[in-house]
Amino acid sequence: MQAIEGSKISILTDGDITSPSGFSAGGVHCGLKRKRLDLGYIKSDIPAAAAAVYTTNLFQAAPLLVTQESIAADGKLSAIIVNSGNANACTGEQGMKDAYEMRRLFAESEGLSETLVAVASTGVIGEELAIDKIRTGIPSLMNPEHGTAERFEKAILTTDTGTKKAAVTVEINGKAITIGGAAKGSGMIHPNMATMLAFITTDAAVEPEDLQLALKDATNSTFNMITVDGDTSTNDMVLLMANGSAGNTALSREHKDWAHFVQGLGLICESLAKQIARDGEGATKLVSVNVKGAETVEGARALAKTVISSNLVKTAVYGSDPNWGRIVCAVGYSSVKVEPNSLKVYIGPHLVFEKGLPASFSEEEAKDYLSQELIEITVDCCQGSAEATAWGCDLTYDYVRINASYRT
Structure with a gap:
């Protein structure tokens, strides 16, 4: 456990989606992918308050529509069933039937109301889901041998090179509440969510309306601030469950410890978002674009997202080329009003542009800096x-190589 200085938050270095009390998870191979785990679940011992944000893509996949319906029923969930290998997107009426069937099958296996189950899918778009394989796989999900957070983390992956997880504890009313998360995402990643699924659990008690607000705010400053390739998926979703098992007084915006909970949730989202960005398809480096001195937060976010989305900036970073002109160019077409003669640009510690002109810096030192991973x-x-x-x-x-053969 690593305490964050000056806060009531500690990072659980080995924590995961099941670190909060009352949650379990697992995964199996049901045959949607070759030899790899491809069907997973998260379950709360008791119905949990639920909040979610979804892709802005107009072609929302069937699982998202079913999940939205489940949460709308009474704002609670007891479980999530997730498959990889097939997105069940752009599959029409049959896709909706299959998503409902996934929900029904898992609900029946656990003795739950169907509307207490959420559904998520990720993988190839436009192919019908092999629902018979899921029907066969669900009964084995609850085998104790299959019930680990690590198996869930692996079951939701597509082109990811590794699993993604995070967990923290937060002191609320003198009690330690825990927040855990797991995510997948490697390609088709762009601000406004992107082929990414993120699942967050907490044993804190939180008022539903405030839970949704906290998740939306956290998403806007984390998941919506990452990009790999400029594509926004049909299946993106961040889903948060709060089951109240920690026994704290229900949190709301008026609670004295609300800011601590929000900070803890933000840390989970930021950690998962950065893990997704670093695992971009074919990526060798994680790039952070920090904008400061802007007139508005909205403008700062737009500038940061424009620069991080520039393919010319991204290829220059790959080649360890301190080509500051590409950065300045991206700032200039961002639609954010910036005074050119006031702008300063740094690559790492190196000031490379100021007052509308190139600054004096060592090309070799900047190139050496860009050869690092971060x-x-x-x-x-x-x-x-x-x-x-x-x-x-x-x-x-490698990004081109991976995506040129994605379906094969």
Whole structure:
């Protein structure tokens, strides 16, 4: 456990989606993918308050529609059933039937009301879901041998190179509440969510309306601030369950410890978002774009997202080329009003542009900096006090190779 100085939050270095009390998870191989785990679940011992945010893509996949219906019933969930290998998107009426069938099958296996079960899918778009394989796999999900958070983390992956998880504890009313998370995402990643699924659990008691507000705010500053390739998926979803098992007084915006809970949730979302960005398909580097001195937070976010989304910036980072012109160019077409003669741009510690002109810096030292795995680009507008950070990765030859053969 690692305490964060000056706060009531501690990071659980080995924590996961089941670290909060009252939650279990697991995964099996049902045959949607070759030899790899492809069907997973998260379950709460008691119905939990639920909140979710979804992709802005107009072609929302069937599982998202079914999940929205489940949460709308009474704002609670007891379980989530997730498959990888098939997105069940753009599959029409049959896709809806299959998503409902996934929900029904898992609900019946656990003795739950169907509307207490959420459904998520990820994988190839436009192919009908092999529901018979899921029907066969669900009964084995609850085998004790299959019930680990690690198996769930693996079951939701597609082109990811590794699992993604995070957990923290937060002191609320003198009690330790826990927040855990798991995610998947590697390609088709762009702000406004992206082929990513993120699941968060907490044993805190939280008022439903405030839970939704906290998740939306956390998503806007984390998951919506990452990009890999500029594509927004049909299946993106972040889902949060709060079951109240910690026994704290229900949290709301008026609670004295509300800010601590929000900070803890934000840390989980930021950690998962950065893990997704670093695991971009073919990526070799994690890139952070820090914008400061902007007039508004909205403007700072737009600037950061524009720079991190630039393919020219991303390829320059891959090649360890301190080509500051690409950064300045992206700032210029971001639609955010910036005074060119006030702007400063840094690559790591190196000031490379100021007052509308190139700054004096060592190309070799900047190139050496860009050869590292963790890269920071800072854009200082020198016009206000607002700031924001976006995360992404470099764009490599391997990205093309992976996506040229995604279905084969």
